[in-house]
Amino acid sequence: MDLLHDLLFDYTLRTVALGSAALGAVSGTLGVFAVLRREALLGDAISHAALPGIVLAFMLTGSKSTIVLVGGAFAAGWLGTALLRVITHQTRIPSDSALGIVLSVFFGLGLMLLTFVQKRPDAAQAGLETFLFGQAATLLQGDVIVIACLGLASVAVVTLLWKEFKILSFDPEFGGSLGFPMDRIELLLGTVLVLAIVIGLQTVGVVLMAAMVVAPAAAARQWTDSLGTMVWLAALFGGLSGAGGAVLSSTGGLPTGPAIVLTVSGFVALSMTLAPRRGLVWSWLAARRRRAAIRRDTVLADLYALYLQHGRLEHGHPLAVLEAMSEAGEGTRRSLEALEEEGLARRLVDGSWGLTTEGREAATELLAELQPENGDGGGG
Amino acid sequence: MSGVELEIQLLAVTVGVACALPGVFLVLRRMALMSDAISHTVLLGIVVAFFIVEDLTSPVLILGAAATGVLTVALVESIRGTGLVREDAAIGLVFPALFSIAVILITRFAGDVHLDTDAVLLGELALAPFRRLEIGGLDVGPRALWVMLGILALNVAFLAAFYKELKLSTFDASLAAALGFSPVLVHYAFMGVVSVTAVGAFDSVGSILVVAFMIVPPAAAYLLSDRLGRVIWLSALLGALSAVSGYWLARWLDASIAGSMAGAAGALFGLVLLFAPERGLIALARRRARQRVEFTRQMLAIHLLHHEGTPAAAEESRLDHLSEHLRWTPIQAERIVDAARRAGLVTLDDERLHLTEAGRSEARKAMLR
Numbered sequence: 065m066d067l068l069h070d071l072l073f074d075y076t077l078r079t080v081a082l083g084s085a086a087l088g089a090v091s092g093t094l095g096v097f098a099v100l101r102r103e104a105l106l107g108d109a110i111s112h113a114a115l116p117g118i119v120l121a122f123m124l125t126g127s128k129s130t131i132v133l134v135g136g137a138f139a140a141g142w143l144g145t146a147l148l149r150v151i152t153h154q155t156r157i158p159s160d161s162a163l164g165i166v167l168s169v170f171f172g173l174g175l176m177l178l179t180f181v182q183k184r185p186d187a188a189q190a191g192l193e194t195f196l197f198g199q200a201a202t203l204l205q206g207d208v209i210v211i212a213c214l215g216l217a218s219v220a221v222v223t224l225l226w227k228e229f230k231i232l233s234f235d236p237e238f239g240g241s242l243g244f245p246m247d248r249i250e251l252l253l254g255t256v257l258v259l260a261i262v263i264g265l266q267t268v269g270v271v272l273m274a275a276m277v278v279a280p281a282a283a284a285r286q287w288t289d290s291l292g293t294m295v296w297l298a299a300l301f302g303g304l305s306g307a308g309g310a311v312l313s314s315t316g317g318l319p320t321g322p323a324i325v326l327t328v329s330g331f332v333a334l335s336m337t338l339a340p341r342r343g344l345v346w347s348w349l350a351a352r353r354r355r356a357a358i359r360r361d362t363v364l365a366d367l368y369a370l371y372l373q374h375g376r377l378e379h380g381h382p383l384a385v386l387e388a389m390s391e392a393g394e395g396t397r398r399s400l401e402a403l404e405e406e407g408l409a410r411r412l413v414d415g416s417w418g419l420t421t422e423g424r425e426a427a428t429e430l431l432a433e434l435q436p437e438n439g440d441g442g443g444g
Numbered sequence: 445m446s447g448v449e450l451e452i453q454l455l456a457v458t459v460g461v462a463c464a465l466p467g468v469f470l471v472l473r474r475m476a477l478m479s480d481a482i483s484h485t486v487l488l489g490i491v492v493a494f495f496i497v498e499d500l501t502s503p504v505l506i507l508g509a510a511a512t513g514v515l516t517v518a519l520v521e522s523i524r525g526t527g528l529v530r531e532d533a534a535i536g537l538v539f540p541a542l543f544s545i546a547v548i549l550i551t552r553f554a555g556d557v558h559l560d561t562d563a564v565l566l567g568e569l570a571l572a573p574f575r576r577l578e579i580g581g582l583d584v585g586p587r588a589l590w591v592m593l594g595i596l597a598l599n600v601a602f603l604a605a606f607y608k609e610l611k612l613s614t615f616d617a618s619l620a621a622a623l624g625f626s627p628v629l630v631h632y633a634f635m636g637v638v639s640v641t642a643v644g645a646f647d648s649v650g651s652i653l654v655v656a657f658m659i660v661p662p663a664a665a666y667l668l669s670d671r672l673g674r675v676i677w678l679s680a681l682l683g684a685l686s687a688v689s690g691y692w693l694a695r696w697l698d699a700s701i702a703g704s705m706a707g708a709a710g711a712l713f714g715l716v717l718l719f720a721p722e723r724g725l726i727a728l729a730r731r732r733a734r735q736r737v738e739f740t741r742q743m744l745a746i747h748l749l750h751h752e753g754t755p756a757a758a759e760e761s762r763l764d765h766l767s768e769h770l771r772w773t774p775i776q777a778e779r780i781v782d783a784a785r786r787a788g789l790v791t792l793d794d795e796r797l798h799l800t801e802a803g804r805s806e807a808r809k810a811m812l813r
Contacts, residue, residue: 107536176707
């Protein structure tokens with residue numbers, strides 16, 4: 065219970081965990097729309113694009129307060145998305161290349177400005193690099209409040225424009241035909257996403273922010289087909305990863321950003337493996353069930369064909385014959401046992417196999433189903 | 445210009461050209477961000493290789509990096525292959541996770557070694573000339589330059605040998621498969637080349653500049669030409685140009701060379717985006733404006749032709765009536781009429797418009813279309 069105690073009473077851990085959780089929940093919520101719109105890597109591009117804004121904001125104001133730097137980051141990130149839209153809408157450059165252009169050029173410019181500032185005699189710029197790699201451990205209570213407020217604002221926008229964002233994610237042309245101003249809705253969603261990303265920068269850093277946008281949504285997608293549930297789940301996964309990563313980093317002595325990213329990646333791995341209906345285990349089991357069902361049908365049909373040749377239900381057929389016919393080897397015995405359990409096949413006294421009356425019925429039905437066009441059964 | 449300055453620029457130009465060649469196909473195959481992913485995950489390969497050989501200068505590090513590059517591609521492909529997430533999301537899941545593992549490994553186990561995440565990401569081109577290559581005691585130049593020249597030669601050879609296969613599988617993967625070229629094989633061979641290039645380049649210029657060099661010049665070239673061969677030449681040229689201009693920008697500002705080169709590449713791209721003859725924003729806007737004028741002129745001609753010879757003709761062809769009937773503002777109407785008169789489609793006579801013979805045929809032609 066030391067952990068719980070620390071979480072409640074250790075100022076640093078509590079602040080970091082709360083801040084990271086809020087951040088994870090917000091970026092998870094908005095990431096859902098980015099992922100559904102096939103813009104999963106928008107987060108990566110925006111977080112890189114924010115750097116020149118951060119440095120410029122510092123150069124212009126000389127202040128390093130969170131709100132000033134986040135403001136600069138927001139302006140640059142927003143400009144980056146606007147440019148992205150221009151490039152993808154007006155030219156034939158594919159959207160992923162446009163993302164790459166914005167990402168690398170903005171970040172390069174930011175780097176240029178940063179090194180330019182660093183050469184100046186006053187060393188006040190120290191600490192701007194925090195934004196590059198993130199430094200959750202330096203989060204203060206004030207920062208958490210800023211994150212929470214900006215986060216709440218963006219969640220409020222999502223709630224108010226739920227219907228609009230939904231239609232934008234799934235069928236923007238339809239939305240346009242209904243008279244929704246899709247361009248403006250897209251712009252607004254982009255703006256909120258930029259906001260969510262820039263407030264996360266100083267916690268997890270530029271490189272890892274990409275994961276905070278993509279991963280919670282990708283994990284949530286596996287569990288549900290409903291947008292509402294997906295958003296809640298993504299917020300939950302994001303929040304849990306934020307808090308979990310913070311705790312992990314304080315107990316294990318790991319850097320916070322990577323710890324958060326690995327936690328959220330763990331959620332993705334779990335979801336992709338275990339989620340019902342979509343997960344890998346589920347589909348593996350389903351494939352196995354399907355294979356078994358097909359094998360059982362094959363063996364049933366084989367028994368029926370042998371019955372037709374011999375004309376008597378009491379005539380048994382050795383396992384080896386059935387194995388050779390169905391070409392399923394070991395599986396044949398299991399299929400026969402399954403059929404026996406269903407009362408469709410039975411083991412005769414000499415250990416050979418034959419159909420029951422019910423089995424004969426089932427086999428005719430099965431064959432009729434398979435060949436509906438010549439319904440006279442598989443005669444002779 | 446001193447020898448060192450010349451060497452830095454030579455190296456940067458080599459990197460720019462070597463990255464632009466595979467970059468063209470990354471852009472065309474819509475895999476541009478794979479370069480971003482690879483240039484980040486190579487850090488993991490370097491760290492792991494370092495733990496094995498415990499030597500920061502060993503060439504094994506480069507091998508490890510190239511191996512993680514291919515591993516990244518394979519991981520992204522297999523995650524995408526499950527059908528559970530789409531390709532862009534798969535990239536966004538893989539590279540932050542691998543990068544995180546690398547950062548954790550460094551901070552936990554190699555804190556005292558000079559294995560700097562900053563240096564990896566941001567690159568320090570200015571230091572490259574200080575690592576020399578000596579053959580038999582003879583100084584033949586910076587090591588990175590020779591490495592990059594080798595990679596450039598590899599890329600040129602790969603392009604020359606598999607140009608047809610790459611081109612076909614890029615533009616029509618199903619046709620390539622039908623003709624018996626394996627798109628999968630081409631894909632992995634190509635991604636192998638991208639990995640090696642990214643690793644060699646990021647060693648000297650940092651991962652951000654790798655992304656900039658691989659994507660920005662090819663994207664700009666793609667706006668300038670429709671011919672693959674020409675796009676490749678132009679990309680190489682633009683890459684070299686960004687390298688040189690970026691270097692002098694950095695000198696002038698006394699700022700990061702890699703950052704300035706990325707900025708210069710961006711500036712070149714911006715120029716192309718605005719001024720490209722066919723596909724630039726300005727050409728696009730002008731074409732749209734021209735089409736709008738043409739369209740309204742035709743509307744006017746059709747309107748006049750429609751009422752010509754009918755009792756309403758006198759009313760419908762009055763200048764001040766146009767705004768009512770065609771919903772043009774008076775200023776708009778005046779401008780359109782002017783354009784139509786200049787084109788010889790109508791004549792204006794006492795506030796009334798008359799179609800000329802040219803105007804009539806223009807209207808008929810527009811209606812037939």
